[in-house]
Amino acid sequence: MAELSASVQKRSARNISGLLNTIERLGNRLPHPFMLFVYLALFMIVLSALVSLFDVSVVHPATKETLKVKSLISGEGLKFILTSMLENFTGFKPLGLVLAMVLGIGLTQRVGLFESVITKTIIKAHKSVITYTVFFIGIMANIASDAAFVIIPPLAAVVFYSIGRHPIAGLAAGFASSGIGFTANILIAGTDALLSGISTEVAQTIDANASVSPVDNWYFMSVSTIVLTIVGGLVTEKFIEPRLGAYDGETGKKELDFTSNTLENKALRNAFIAAIVYIGLVALVLFLPNSPLRGDGGTIIPSPFLDGIVPIILLFFITVGVTFGVTMKKIKKTSDVPALMTDSIRDMAGYIVLVFAIAQFIAYFNWSNLATWIAVNTADGLSSINLTGLPVVIGFVLVTAFLSLFIISGSALWALEAPVFMPMLMLLNYNPAFIQVAYRIGESSTNMVTPLNPYFAILLSFMNEYDKKAGIGTLMSLMIPYTVVFLIVWIILLLAFGLLGIPVGPGVGMYIN
Template sequence: MAVKEKNSIATQLLNGIERVGNKLPDPFMLFISLAGIIILLSWIISLFDITYTQPVDGQEVAIKSLISKEGLEFILTSMLDNFVGFAPLGLVLAMMLGIGLADKVGLLEIGIKSTILKAPTSLVTYAVIFTGILGNIASDAAFVIVPPLAAMVFYNIGRHPLAGLAAGFAGVGSGFTANFMINGTDVLLSGISTEVMKTLDENVIVTPVDNWYFMIVSVVVLSIVGALVTEKIVEPRLGKYEGNVKKEFEAVKPIEIKALKNAVIASSVYIALILIVLFIPNSPLRSAEGKIVPSPFLDGIVPLILILFIIAGITYGVTIKKITSSRDVGKYMGEAMKDMSGFIVLIFAASQFIAYFDWSNIGSWIAVSGANFLESIGFTGIAVVIGFVLLTAVLNLFIFSGSAQWTLEAPIFLKMFYYLDYHPAFIQVAYRIADSSTNVITPMNPYIIIVLSFMRDYDKKAGIGTLIALMLPYSICFLLTWIILLLLFVFLGIPFGPGIGVYL
């Protein structure tokens, strides 16, 4: 069996992906290298006096060299502004103050545990997938909370534990981008999109709520699909579990349940107050015309959610006595910010890469050329967007970080689709469904090794090929389901977020 697995085409393909991916530098050094490549490339292209015509105003634009007096001046004088002014930086750090506080006091973990453990036996599979998808509120922490907990639940109710682990991993990984709430992913990706679009049209802004409606529907649809894949494909293939590992989960303590209830009550009161203010006559949260789209409410959605998590986190922490003074609040927020240090370092490099790409006009040149080519062959319909989805799904096998991959793709594809009149928020949705779907089968996912160690608690012979084979049905079904859902939204004219359609 081991020989067959080693020699299988699928395993060889995945091994090849792993080898190529391992040769890629760390994301920070990747963007530093790419920035250097853009500097050199801008000089080479400028030697040929290449120009292109801006579709918006018909202006002739030339490629500018970064290896010039003007280019060197830009590199030196813009470096700090590129970093500090990078849209996602402040938004994500602000969100993580609240989410990080809720995480550090234990609110998110207990919320996840309670959802799975309290589910009726017949609905356990649905609860696992559902909780895994919503678990992205806790960011990457969900990868180490949900799968092992789901495996233990399945084991203790007489079902195959690896089916539970697979369901939990699928929900967290392949469903990572979906949620009922606006979260860090929405803030980060929309910030990158806005940063790219402001060089083309300052009136086109992508906000954290622009994909919200689609993601809400995605949670429900993927929970059903994920449960069906588990019960109809994965679990029957695994058969009956014969092991005896005596794995038991730690029950949620009464004080934790009380603290969770108090946090829910406090959050509900806050949300009710926001809704009351939103719907009173002449509400300050509405626009001058009395509209919600656009409005100060949507513009300020990140601060409003930040306050929600702070209220919930403090309430939970005080009840459970993890917060006994005001100093504790700052301490837990500080610990959350420490976890963001890698993100801050990555953003410094990524912001320089995007700035050089824009200033040199290379990104716009590629985008305009690509858009013109697609128009010339008549390939500008929704099929080209599906092609983009499939390309992104393949690229995700080599670059696991969603923000890093979007930083690479957005300067080219957002601009190219903009010239084809597609709304950047719609293209962002297309990116997100592709990026998430293959998270659980890429060897570049650092959590695959952790999940594999959880697998070996129940099956000592399990290997990377075993895990990939277990997760492949989820990746394929999630991607196909999401593409169908995307097409339904397109053809039925359903908005992807408040006021967001397919076209500008």
């Protein structure tokens, strides 16, 4: 029996290894995301010319206007390509949203506030809840963007090692929470601003008044944070850690120093006070009689408050970041603030370059009317075979999870999928913000099970500090259980929200009202 079990395990390991090798080979053949969208833009130019030869048209579902597919290889098309290029780039809604958020979040990250809060929270957690604390902080740490990948896993490993637990179990918890749980958060993060901008841009091709704000997935992602914390903790303690067994390796890591830093404690206290004061002032203005932040009739949904949520969040991060930085003496003069912000924006150079190509692709897709033509015909086709309702959404989640193995950038993948899937699903009456939630589930679930992830090698190096023999297969075998369980739980949660009529964000249900 033991030999049979060992044989089955070896065969399973070979199958997984073969699958991973296939994924790696296919993924390595993909060009850089910037070049991918350049090629797609060129493909769109050729495709529009070919389809236009058949004189096809489509009736816009909202305006009832008949739209012909237009060729980009024509006088009109050439004029559009040349005259709209700069406007496509500068008018791309996600660009301003993301850069504005980075000014505040990047400043806060540069002064060390995020790292300090994360470290203090994990270190002070009771041993009985340390796994769940790691997961909660790891998921919440996506507010610091990709910095979470290099802060949470090694810190979690040292914490586990310090209390006599297997450090690789800590690494696994850190990997899974900061990577697979990346899209969830109780706070409004840069991801919300980035994706909602793309969603709005695409949704308006179907409905000119459509809008997805950074808070439109807030309820669902807040609940997801709690649910994934519990589920991730259980997977770690009931499956991952028992499978690893007792740790008997050598490590150069020292146990954590649990003593307090007086200056850092003072800075955290001051930042917390600043946060409370800021939130209090915003709440005071919001709930004043005839508040200018409320909508007609005193409503909050919709209201100028929600329309202006990005600058409100930006000022919040600047307030707490400056307070912490001044106390820590990392901000000694006013010129230090724009200098830190400049460093943050400098890190976004790659994103800005990528946006240039994405913006052209989406603009060409929309101008040619191919987006509307594909969406309407696909939606009609699905309706004709009665493939509508939640099965379509679940299928979309699974397709996204698969594509995420090859296209690692969440914004790049959404820019690729949104022009096709969002119009199609909107024509089936799904709310664009609900469609965005489905995308986020699929994309985030497979974040850490592909060697194409730019942080994969870094995470593997962290693991090698505790196990010199650990390789890609080791890391994959640790991440696959989290990926499968998280994806299943997330889909169930999405179904619960949809079937029970629970809004995924303020005033946002499953269907378009």
